[in-house]
Amino acid sequence: MSVSKICCIGAGYVGGPTMAMIAHKCPNIDVKVVDINETRIAQWNSDTLPIYEPGLDEIVKGCRGKNLTFTTEIDAAIKEADMIFISVNTPTKTFGVGAGRAANLEYVEKCARRIAEVAEGHKIVVEKSTLPVRTAEAVKRILSNASNGSTFDVLSNPEFLAEGTAIEDLLDPDRVLIGGERKEAIQELVDVYAHWVPTDRILTTNLWSSELSKLTANAFLAQRVSSINAISALCEATEADVDEVAAAIGTDSRIGPKFLKASVGFGGSCFQKDILNLVYLCEYFGLPEVAQYWEQVVRMNDYQKERFVSRMVRTMFNTVSDKKIAIWGFAFKKDTNDTRESAAIYVVRDLLLEKARVCIYDPQVTKQQVIQELEYVLSEGDNGISPAKRELIDNHVTFASSCEEASSDAHAIAVLTEWDEFAEVDFGKIHDSMKKPAFVFDGRNRLKQKNLVDSGFEYHGIGF
Ligand SMILES: NC(=O)c1ccc[n+]([C@@H]2O[C@H](COP(=O)([O-])OP(=O)(O)OC[C@H]3O[C@@H](n4cnc5c(N)ncnc54)[C@H](O)[C@@H]3O)[C@@H](O)[C@H]2O)c1
Ligand SMILES: O=c1ccn([C@@H]2O[C@H](COP(=O)(O)OP(=O)(O)O[C@H]3O[C@H](CO)[C@@H](O)[C@H](O)[C@H]3O)[C@@H](O)[C@H]2O)c(=O)[nH]1
Secondary structure (H helix, E strand, C coil): CCCCEEEEECCCCCHHHHHHHHHHHCCCCEEEEECCCHHHHHHHCCCCCCCCCCCHHHHHHHHECCCEEEECCHHHHHHHCCEEEECCCCCECCCCCCCCCCECCHHHHHHHHHHHHHCCCEEEEEECCCCCCCHHHHHHHHHCCCCCCCEEEEEECCCCCCCCCHHHHHHCCCCEEEECCCHHHHHHHHHHHCCCCCHHHEEEECHHHHHHHHHHHHHHHHHHHHHHHHHHHHHHHHCCCHHHHHHHHHCCCCCCCCCCCCCCCCCCCCHHHHHHHHHHHHHHCCCHHHHHHHHHHHHHHHHHHHHHHHHHHHHCCCCCCCCEEEEECCCCCCCCCCCCCCHHHHHHHHHHHCCCEEEEECCCCCHHHHHHHHHHHHCCHHHCCCHHHHHHHHHHEEECCCHHHHHCCCCEEEECCCCHHHHCCCHHHHHHHCCCCCEEEECCCCCHHHCCCCCCCEEECCCC
16 A cells, blocks of 8 residues: 555644655645644745745645645544654643653644544554654554554654755755654655655664654754854864864864854754753663763853853943844844744843843844744743833844844844855945944854955954
């Protein structure tokens, strides 16, 4: 039997693009992406998709209305599908046991219970969300109590796409990983990907190795960023240049050149959440030394963000109070509108607490999104946001629609996302419009080659 109908629960950054790619590459498979969030589904059905991702529009618009559907009719889609992907969010728990570390599996469990309740016949259930190792055991137990006597295979198929390059990553993945028990079920999913992925890049493992490989991959990637960021601090103290150090070590084929870009700190919805989850699992399984080892990656990242703001304050004569700071970029990396755990949130928070006035420009992030992030990060648990912090947001945060507008009359520019357009502006004009000395704090070393010192700026990058 080959799969002819797929249902994916969760129309987010992963569910949307991955299912669009399957629909695009497998015209014979009918793909339905379902979600409880009506607004999100309406956006997927509109001209403005909920996610900004280069190349995504063309693929969605090419398949939508043919073999790709976005709908809130979850039960119907579950019933008719042969294969059901669970691609819902698995955020860090904010309450109860494991708060601040463990993954909140409430949404995954709700999906499994829904499937158990409405499915008929045999279904292959695929974990696409990033999950703690051994989650499939719980999913299998829930499914084994299905109302209609249905039967299930459970597979793990973690997603490795990175935002901003999701379409490239999905078109040409380094590997697709499928963990499972029954050979025939694994083969069904291999056959879906084999429509476009060479079979030697489709790896199959047992369930637990697949689940754990996802957390491990993110931990290793984030660890490289924290390692180079740790070295960036030492470079600043010693006149070494972190980009030169990264290039020098990256030529060693055992180390390799990728993921060695020093920055203001890694962000995104995955790295911190997945490492903290790994830390929690290690503690749970009685491995405190292993837990501490990985936790340090997150601590180093926090240090890097704090260090960036301290350096700004120190350099600007020990005060940024009432100074206008232009914030260039709020997304956690370029080519995405995602701001989850973006370093910019923490940098702006700390600048606001120093009573700076910030003017924010990001080509893809909305004002409403920035305000939401700041409200969250400035609020104090269940008590919400205090009047003093509310005042900071209301009176110290403004928005601009270009780099020029954000920088006009500013004391400093802080580059927090590496958008390409930031290197294209007229720096002479920007310098003329700023207070002097005109400082640039480049959290991405994006403008390093622009010789800003020659245009009159006082330029500070990361790690040199
Ligand atoms: N964002 C990434 O780049 C990325 C990459 C690889 C893996 N992941 C993992 O994939 C998973 C999903 O991440 P995301 O970024 O797509 O999350 P997201 O928040 O963008 O999307 C999740 C969606 O699931 C929906 N949902 C939640 N519970 C539901 C339910 N019971 N029924 C129907 N819909 C429900 C939500 O409404 C939301 O639209 C997470 O586990 C994440 O760690 C994310
Ligand atoms: O050399 C580098 C590389 C990345 N970053 C930062 O690290 C963060 C994460 O970047 P990236 O990994 O490119 O984006 P994500 O979309 O978070 O993707 C990661 O997280 C996903 C979710 O699990 C995985 O699927 C991907 O494989 C994994 O790369 C961003 O803030 C980057 O700016 C650096 O500072 N320096």
